[in-house]
Amino acid sequence: MKILLNDISIIPVAGGTQIIEKGYVAIEDSLITDIGNGQIGTDGYDLVIDGKDKVVMPGLINTHTHAAMTLLRSYADDLPLMEWLETKIWPLESQLTAEDIYWGTKLAIVEMIKSGTTTFADMYFYMDEVARAVDESGVRACLARGMVGVGPESEKAFVESKDLVNKWHKQGDGRITIMLGPHAPYTCPPEYLKRVAAFAKELKTGIHIHVAETSGEVANTIKEYGKTPVELLKDAGLFENHVLAAHCVHLSDNDIAILAASGAGVAHNPESNMKLASGIAPVPKLLAAGIPVALGTDGASSNNNLDMIQEMRTCALLHKVNSMDPTVLPAYKALEMATVNGAETLGLGKEIGRLQKGYKADMIIINLEEAHQIPRYDIVANLVYAGQASDVDTVIINGKIVMENRIIRTLNEGEILKTAKKIATRLVN
Numbered sequence: 309m310k311i312l313l314n315d316i317s318i319i320p321v322a323g324g325t326q327i328i329e330k331g332y333v334a335i336e337d338s339l340i341t342d343i344g345n346g347q348i349g350t351d352g353y354d355l356v357i358d359g360k361d362k363v364v365m366p367g368l369i370n371t372h373t374h375a376a377m378t379l380l381r382s383y384a385d386d387l388p389l390m391e392w393l394e395t396k397i398w399p400l401e402s403q404l405t406a407e408d409i410y411w412g413t414k415l416a417i418v419e420m421i422k423s424g425t426t427t428f429a430d431m432y433f434y435m436d437e438v439a440r441a442v443d444e445s446g447v448r449a450c451l452a453r454g455m456v457g458v459g460p461e462s463e464k465a466f467v468e469s470k471d472l473v474n475k476w477h478k479q480g481d482g483r484i485t486i487m488l489g490p491h492a493p494y495t496c497p498p499e500y501l502k503r504v505a506a507f508a509k510e511l512k513t514g515i516h517i518h519v520a521e522t523s524g525e526v527a528n529t530i531k532e533y534g535k536t537p538v539e540l541l542k543d544a545g546l547f548e549n550h551v552l553a554a555h556c557v558h559l560s561d562n563d564i565a566i567l568a569a570s571g572a573g574v575a576h577n578p579e580s581n582m583k584l585a586s587g588i589a590p591v592p593k594l595l596a597a598g599i600p601v602a603l604g605t606d607g608a609s610s611n612n613n614l615d616m617i618q619e620m621r622t623c624a625l626l627h628k629v630n631s632m633d634p635t636v637l638p639a640y641k642a643l644e645m646a647t648v649n650g651a652e653t654l655g656l657g658k659e660i661g662r663l664q665k666g667y668k669a670d671m672i673i674i675n676l677e678e679a680h681q682i683p684r685y686d687i688v689a690n691l692v693y694a695g696q697a698s699d700v701d702t703v704i705i706n707g708k709i710v711m712e713n714r715i716i717r718t719l720n721e722g723e724i725l726k727t728a729k730k731i732a733t734r735l736v737n
């Protein structure tokens with residue numbers, strides 16, 4: 309299929325901050341085949357999209373979530389982390405069936421597509437069902453089966469992770485990538501992490517893990533092992549693989565040096581960290597150290613949405629007020645974190661995250677003809693500081709139109725909402 313976007317503003321996010329005021333993007337099958345200034349002839353295209361009063365940019369990349377936790381959205385809020393987990397989240401989570409995970413993931417995907425996310429990194433359970441939902445929806449995803457290093461599930465996690473790789477890695481027209489998902493240093497003892505590191509090497513996968521989310525976690529790790537969580541991961545050999553480290557809120561200068569030398573990427577989740585009062589990750593310091601820092605929403609029970617436009621705004625505002633410096637994280641940097649940096653942290657930096665010839669055709673078309681988008685002195689600042697999920701008009705992933713004029717083509721949105729409500733009623737009864 310050949311698609312042409314004509315007469316459209318373009319934010320390529322392809323190095324530099326330049327914006328094409330009026331240009332075109334040509335797509336053939338899954339790839340961007342041409343992009344530039346002005347307009348080109350429309351002959352030979354199966355579909356031509358008129359981009360007047362619209363801007364196209366790379367699809368947003370949510371680098372840390374637990375998609376099916378949409379089913380737990382607003383079930384429990386405003387509680388301390390451990391009380392929240394132990395008395396509310398874990399008991400309800402333990403009732404989730406494979407079928408629930410499938411529908412909860414689909415609910416998440418509807419929300420993500422409608423707010424401009426084209427790729428997400430997920431860590432949860434019943435991942436076969438998550439992969440099925442991803443496959444059907446046309447979205448791109450990096451999936452990891454959560455691995456906990458204690459209890460009866462600890463060995464099963466290896467078997468299921470390998471099955472997941474064999475069955476789903478690079479499936480769905482190449483949209484699905486499988487990673488290993490050791491939950492965190494505080495749920496996976498060092499010996500277990502060493503085995504995970506070796507297993508990732510054998511399977512040639514990346515590793516997605518929660519790191520240094522709370523100050524309590526760091527204090528306990530130091531007390532038990534005499535080292536920080538990041539030091540512990542290094543000694544376990546984790547960084548010999550590509551690592552996606554979620555949170556990284558409480559880091560020492562030595563931790564930052566280790567992360568910078570390791571090539572790991574960080575998934576920053578400002579809204580979840582704020583809501584659970586975990587703290588503020590040292591993002592400007594991480595970026596200055598050359599670490600790719602991307603954005604994530606975390607699960608919908610600690611956010612409580614999967615809206616990456618909001619996450620960009622929160623990120624930019626949080627670090628300004630935290631440093632008392634309005635220049636510390638400009639709008640364009642937040643946009644880069646949600647796109648190019650997202651791709652890099654997932655190990656997909658040569659395929660997605662920017663609009664450039666030869667890259668995958670993952671992009672979102674945003675409607676600028678809304679009161680809050682006018683005037684248009686700076687469309688990036690408008691998008692980050694004034695943009696809304698509902699401005700996302702059309703979503704293209706892997707060269708396929710997944711949403712057009714806010715109608716999702718690949719999923720039955722009404723059926724998904726109805727089923728999710730039914731599951732929620734069952735869960736609380």
Ligand SMILES: [Zn+2]
Nearest residue numbers: 518554606607
């Ligand atoms: Zn998480």
